[in-house]
Amino acid sequence: EQQKNVLILDFKKDFAGDEVFEEWASLESLYVNFEGLTFNPLIPMPKVNPRDGELVVQIGQHISGLASILKRTYGLGAQQHIAVKNAIEDSFRDMGLQTRGNSSFNQSMNFPDFRNVGEKLEDANPSAFNRLDPLFTLDLFRPENRRNSFKELANRSIVIDLSDIPSEEVRDS
Secondary structure, eight states: OOOOOOEEEESSSSSTTOHHHHHHHTOEEEEHHHHOBSSOTTSOOOEEOTTTOOEEEOHHHHHHHHHHHHHHHHTOOHHHHHHHHHHHHHHHHHTTOOOSSOEEOOTTOOOOOHHHHHHHHHHHOHHHHHHTHHHHHTTOBOGGGTTOOHHHHHTSOEEEEOTTOOOHHHHHO
């Protein structure tokens, strides 16, 4: 009623597919088990530099934050954590992006997708790859969504159906 965006994480299928509720609340449903997550977690959120007003991305900070989330969620050890962080950094470098400091942001920037990280990690540290295996085998982050940021997802009113995800770690992350 207030015309605000709403994001509902539905773990028990209480809301997803309830057409009456969706219509009343102006929501759409995203069925993760069938469609994946429709954003690329490797796209950092642009920020405005307070000194000059330039829009920048802080890729190194984004990588560190993402690697820390994966460490905590999947119980990665110190070596596995570093291997994941390095695989993410290498994926960014392969796209020609610097991983330290600020980079000017523009809409045409290309970022790696999560499959790039998986390919690097599988070779470099099979143990870390195996820990993150559900992220890869469930095909949650698909190449067709590589240009979609989380901000775009959050700017929609949506119910994200996580009820059919067979991995507790994935559901809870």
